[in-house]
Amino acid sequence: xxxxxxxxxxxxxxxxxxxxxxxxxxxxxxxxxxxxxxxxxxxxxxxxxxxxxxxxxxxxxxxxxxxxxxxxxxxxxxxxxxxxxxxxxxxxxxxxxxxxxxxxxxxxxxxxxxxxxxxxxxxxxxxxxxxxxxxxxxxxxxxxxxxxxxxxxxxxxxxxxxxxxxxxxxxxxxxxxxxxxxxxxxxxxxxxxxxxxxxxxxxxxxxxxxxxxxxxxxxxxxxxxxxxxxxxxxxxxxxxxxxxxxxxxxxxxxxxxxxxxxxxxxxxxxxxxxxxxxxxxxxxxxxxxxxxxxxxxxxxx
Amino acid sequence: xxxxxxxxxxxxxxxxxxxxxxxxxxxxxxxxxxxxxxxxxxxxxxxxxxxxxxxxxxxxxxxxxxxxxxxxxxxxxxxxxxxxxxxxxxxxxxxxxxxxxxxxxxxxxxxxxxxxxxxxxxxxxxxxxxxxxxxxxxxxxxxxxxxxxxxxxxxxxxxxxxxxxxxxxxxxxxxxxxxxxxxxxxxxxxxxxxxxxxxxxxxxxxxxxxxxxxxxxxxxxxxxxxxxxxxxxxxxxxxxxxxxxxxxxxxxxxxxxxxxxxxxxxxxxxxxxxxx
Amino acid sequence: xxxxxxxxxxxxxxxxxxxxxxxxxxxxxxxxxxxxxxxxxxxxxxxxxxxxxxxxxxxxxxxxxxxxxxxxxxxxxxxxxxxxxxxxxxxxxxxxxxxxxxxxxxxxxxxxxxxxxxxxxxxxxxxxxxxxxxxxxxxxxxxxxxxxxxxxxxxxxxxxxxxxxxxxxxxxxxxxxxxxxxxxxxxxxxxxxxxxxxxxxxxxxxxxxxxxxxxxxxxxxxxxxxxxxxxxxxxxxxxxxxxxxxxxxxxxxxxxxxxxxxxxxxxxxxxxxxxxxxxxxxxxxxxxxxxxxxxxxxxxxxxxxx
Numbered sequence: 117x118x119x120x121x122x123x124x125x126x127x128x129x130x131x132x133x134x135x136x137x138x139x140x141x142x143x144x145x146x147x148x149x150x151x152x153x154x155x156x157x158x159x160x161x162x163x164x165x166x167x168x169x170x171x172x173x174x175x176x177x178x179x180x181x182x183x184x185x186x187x188x189x190x191x192x193x194x195x196x197x198x199x200x201x202x203x204x205x206x207x208x209x210x211x212x213x214x215x216x217x218x219x220x221x222x223x224x225x226x227x228x229x230x231x232x233x234x235x236x237x238x239x240x241x242x243x244x245x246x247x248x249x250x251x252x253x254x255x256x257x258x259x260x261x262x263x264x265x266x267x268x269x270x271x272x273x274x275x276x277x278x279x280x281x282x283x284x285x286x287x288x289x290x291x292x293x294x295x296x297x298x299x300x301x302x303x304x305x306x307x308x309x310x311x312x313x314x315x316x317x318x319x320x321x322x323x324x325x326x327x328x329x330x331x332x333x334x335x336x337x338x339x340x341x342x343x344x345x346x347x348x349x350x351x352x353x354x355x356x357x358x359x360x361x362x363x364x365x366x367x368x369x370x371x372x373x374x375x376x377x378x379x380x381x382x383x384x385x386x387x388x389x390x391x392x393x394x395x396x397x398x399x400x401x402x403x404x405x406x407x408x409x410x411x412x413x414x415x416x417x
Numbered sequence: 418x419x420x421x422x423x424x425x426x427x428x429x430x431x432x433x434x435x436x437x438x439x440x441x442x443x444x445x446x447x448x449x450x451x452x453x454x455x456x457x458x459x460x461x462x463x464x465x466x467x468x469x470x471x472x473x474x475x476x477x478x479x480x481x482x483x484x485x486x487x488x489x490x491x492x493x494x495x496x497x498x499x500x501x502x503x504x505x506x507x508x509x510x511x512x513x514x515x516x517x518x519x520x521x522x523x524x525x526x527x528x529x530x531x532x533x534x535x536x537x538x539x540x541x542x543x544x545x546x547x548x549x550x551x552x553x554x555x556x557x558x559x560x561x562x563x564x565x566x567x568x569x570x571x572x573x574x575x576x577x578x579x580x581x582x583x584x585x586x587x588x589x590x591x592x593x594x595x596x597x598x599x600x601x602x603x604x605x606x607x608x609x610x611x612x613x614x615x616x617x618x619x620x621x622x623x624x625x626x627x628x629x630x631x632x633x634x635x636x637x638x639x640x641x642x643x644x645x646x647x648x649x650x651x652x653x654x655x656x657x658x659x660x661x662x663x664x665x666x667x668x669x670x671x672x673x674x675x676x677x678x679x680x681x682x683x684x685x686x687x688x689x690x691x692x693x
Numbered sequence: 694x695x696x697x698x699x700x701x702x703x704x705x706x707x708x709x710x711x712x713x714x715x716x717x718x719x720x721x722x723x724x725x726x727x728x729x730x731x732x733x734x735x736x737x738x739x740x741x742x743x744x745x746x747x748x749x750x751x752x753x754x755x756x757x758x759x760x761x762x763x764x765x766x767x768x769x770x771x772x773x774x775x776x777x778x779x780x781x782x783x784x785x786x787x788x789x790x791x792x793x794x795x796x797x798x799x800x801x802x803x804x805x806x807x808x809x810x811x812x813x814x815x816x817x818x819x820x821x822x823x824x825x826x827x828x829x830x831x832x833x834x835x836x837x838x839x840x841x842x843x844x845x846x847x848x849x850x851x852x853x854x855x856x857x858x859x860x861x862x863x864x865x866x867x868x869x870x871x872x873x874x875x876x877x878x879x880x881x882x883x884x885x886x887x888x889x890x891x892x893x894x895x896x897x898x899x900x901x902x903x904x905x906x907x908x909x910x911x912x913x914x915x916x917x918x919x920x921x922x923x924x925x926x927x928x929x930x931x932x933x934x935x936x937x938x939x940x941x942x943x944x945x946x947x948x949x950x951x952x953x954x955x956x957x958x959x960x961x962x963x964x965x966x967x968x969x970x971x972x973x974x975x976x977x978x979x980x981x982x983x984x985x986x987x988x989x990x991x992x993x994x995x996x997x998x999x
Contacts, residue, residue: 124895128809135806135865136821139828142862145842146835199735207733210496216740218987223743225916225983227923228833229950230976233968234746236957279742286739299531303594306489307601308521308714309548310725317548321535333830340832343925343950347957372834376930379845391838395831402830406823515722521714549714550721560710601714602707633703 143395150392153385161389165357167366169375170383175368175390181270181358182367182397185345186338188274189281193338194331196278197285201330202315204286205293217290224283232347235276240348243272251361260361269364273348277341281334288333288409292326293319295413326412332405340398342369350374368393441467441507443488443605443635448502450483450492456663457483460502463654463669465605470627470636472650472672474643476687479656480664481639485607488637489523490516507604521549523605524598524634529614530590532582532597539578541593545601560600567633568596569626588619595623599633606630608638612645624649643688647676655684753966754973762970767936767952776963781971783938787853787946791928792921794857794942799864800914806865807872807910808898822873825866834926836862841930853939853946856928863927864917871913875906908993912986919982923975925950949975 154161157173164174208216244267251271255261296319304318320327349366358365366374368390376387443465450458458480465471473481483492488506492498493516504511511519532541540547542561551557561578565571570592577584582593591611598606608627612620627649630636640646646653653675656664668681679685765780810818810825836859844855879902887901903910925948933945953971956964 120896121894124893124898125812128805128812131805132809132813132818132821135802135809136817136824138862139824142828142835142839146838149842196735196739199732200739203732203736207729207736216736219740219743222980222983223740225919225923225979226743226746227920227925227950227975227979229923229925229953230746230750230972233953233957233972234742234749237969238745238749282739282742297531299527299529300533302491303525303527303531303533303597304544304548305494305517306491306520306525306527307545307548307597308517308519310517310721312725312728313548313550313721316728318533318535318544322533324535336830340830340834342832342834343954347954369832369834372838373926373929376841379841384841384845388838388842391835395835398830398832399827402827406826406830515718517722518715518718522711550717551710551713553713556710602710604707604711 150388153389173386189277192278201289228343232344240267240272285334288330329405329408336402345370346373444505446503453497458664461666469651471652472646473639475656524603525607528610564596564599568592606634754969757970784952788948791856795860798861803865803868806869811876836927851933853942855931859927860921867917875909879905912990915986919979
């Protein structure tokens with residue numbers, strides 16, 4: 117190893133150490149600065165649902181809203197996303213595949229703010245004028261459509277979220293499906309099966325781990341979506357829990373955006389607490405998702 | 418037709434009515450398979466007879482596998498593939514019936530064992546039923562046992578039927594695939610170099626059971642191993658790649674004749690090991 | 694040689710099973726078609742939002758596409774002049790400055806980081822690699838929070854540079870990962886040829902591997918930049934606000950996404966409608982970057998393949 121190489125490698129090692137340090141600081145700083153906030157509020161942070169900055173900071177409603185909107189998004193994105201992924205890999209003719217994949221890629225690179233604009237003008241409008249009144253009439257004012265329709269609510273938020281995470285589920289799902297070895301598919305066809313049966317009974321079970329990973333990656337995105345939901349939801353100012361299609365109120369992420377008003381304590385620290393919650397839930401879902409996708413890719417006969 | 422050697426006109430030395438068995442054969446008439454207009458195998462005609470094992474031999478690239486996969490219409494999935502000529506399976510044109518129906522009557526065992534990894538041993542063997550929407554536990558149980566016995570695997574796995582198929586060794590997995598193909602009682606069994614990825618012992622075990630299989634189905638086996646063809650098959654088709662890289666049928670005859678008294682000098686060269 | 698013939702019982706069993714299989718084939722085929730149609734429908738539903746977004750963006754935003762839109766600054770409407778919205782010059786320049794500084798910060802650092810990850814192969818490096826992937830998936834508001842904390846702790850004034858720092862933290866993992874992957878794709882043959890000629894690691898990297906990895910690194914950087922252009926949350930609070938054009942990275946600025954964000958909440962319909970136009974501009978820029986990245990990637994893959 118020559119002279120130059122020694123400096124080269126040493127430089128790289130130092131660089132890596134610094135990079136690692138920076139990323140540790142990134143998470144560490146947010147967590148450390150949030151601790152006073154947690155101490156300030158105590159357990160009621162997680163158990164009370166009255167987030168009204170700068171007076172009270174019970175984040176339960178936010179946590180639940182995050183989960184509910186994500187769940188709503190998943191209800192749409194899982195069947196449609198996996199279905200679309202199946203379509204891309206097994207239905208779309210080769211000549212169109214590139215075009216379709218490009219469209220999915222473009223959808224994935226649309227910035228959140230654009231989804232926010234579209235969400236406010238198109239989805240909220242649709243929800244307020246058409247969807248929610250219809251739901252109100254279907255459920256006659258009972259659960260899950262109690263109360264008056266409020267266009268800027270979690271229903272519209274859930275719809276926009278589902279549109280936003282679809283490209284992720286589809287793109288990752290399609291690449292997972294491509295890894296199913298051709299010999300498995302051939303064996304199934306050779307037994308005389310029709311196409312849908314081969315997909316349903318052989319390919320999908322085989323790809324189960326990776327597809328779950330794709331869904332989890334979409335989930336992580338939905339849990340952390342800030343701007344699009346901030347434009348549609350605003351922050352939590354009602355004390356109600358979001359178990360109602362017409363509910364309003366913000367999520368963990370959207371509230372950070374809407375409630376920032378300078379460094380005044382304790383508001384700023386409480387927002388950091390929201391950030392820590394975000395870190396925990398997106399990190400774990402994302403990590404499990406990536407893990408599952410990688411495991412799927414590694415399996416061989 | 419004379420260039421391609423005798424076509425089904427050589428009889429075995431027992432007396433059976435040819436006419437009653439005429440329908441229970443696989444007949445190829447002038448079968449050509451082209452990929453993007455380039456022929457991979459050209460003008461092949463022969464008849465694989467029931468209760469006999471027919472082998473396709475020849476050096477690499479002579480189109481044996483391509484020809485085999487035309488019989489169960491696996492080329493349907495390749496948009497650039499065109500199959501011309503006629504393939505009759507037990508009297509009916511294979512390309513005039515719905516492909517899945519044909520494939521339930523023509524089973525296939527592949528070069529590398531490919532059991533369904535998410536299914537247990539039992540489920541693998543029964544997968545032919547599941548994928549064709551047939552139910553009936555008693556009947557399926559019986560069929561599973563029968564085919565596992567035919568594949569000489571029953572005793573080894575009868576206590577482990579619920580376990581995943583991946584616990585089996587390579588040779589056992591291949592026999593599992595054979596059982597899987599046999600379970601729905603196909604009329605024809607195609608085997609594409611079934612032992613080429615196995616060790617000698619496993620190879621021997623499978624060669625042993627092929628002889629018994631011909632009783633149940635018409636077996637057509639592709640092998641690049643001449644000795645295997647000599648050991649296992651009754652009739653033999655020798656294919657060779659022509660100058661334009663298209664495979665042609667050089668000679669079709671009983672294995673006996675091919676290996677001891679071939680009509681074509683090129684067959685003799687191959688048998689004698691000059692190439693391949 | 695006697696031939697063992699299949700017994701009648703066996704022939705019967707076969708006919709029975711084959712019959713069962715053939716019996717409901719038509720139904721299975723129809724069901725297959727139906728379920729596959731649903732699957733195709735799912736694809737159409739999934740792709741529809743792009744049509745809706747593009748349609749609205751172009752239809753409404755298209756009206757604003759005059760030169761003055763790009764050269765004028767943002768104006769505030771009043772009750773007397775409710776349609777006085779002005780242009781996007783300050784937002785455009787602001788975005789340009791923020792992203793340019795972010796690129797200057799993140800691309801070199803990202804490339805070096807990718808090289809560093811590539812040259813070593815131990816536990817620490819492996820952890821760093823997976824850490825990078827997880828950082829990529831973090832909600833972007835966290836980058837904004839981090840920079841906010843920095844600004845609070847060091848009493849830093851708000852300005853474009855803070856937004857650049859936040860975006861750089863977002864971009865560095867992206868660039869590092871494509872660098873790492875690009876270096877991994879350099880064929881062993883080329884590496885060994887270089888070593889055989891007596892090259893040391895550093896010059897090997899500089900002269901052989903990095904140039905060959907260019908086909909991955911450049912598009913990756915372009916994609917990272919295009920992502921940075923569209924990001925709102927990391928820059929929203931730290932860049933301040935400014936309705937005048939400023940080319941100074943230390944001054945307060947506005948970016949296209951932040952202007953859209955605040956305009957959406959405006960009471961004036963004219964201001965709100967302008968969001969479509971700004972969205973059109975932003976999406977066009979992002980699409981151009983994406984296309985450039987893809988084309989370069991395709992071109993260089995072809996070059997390498999020879």
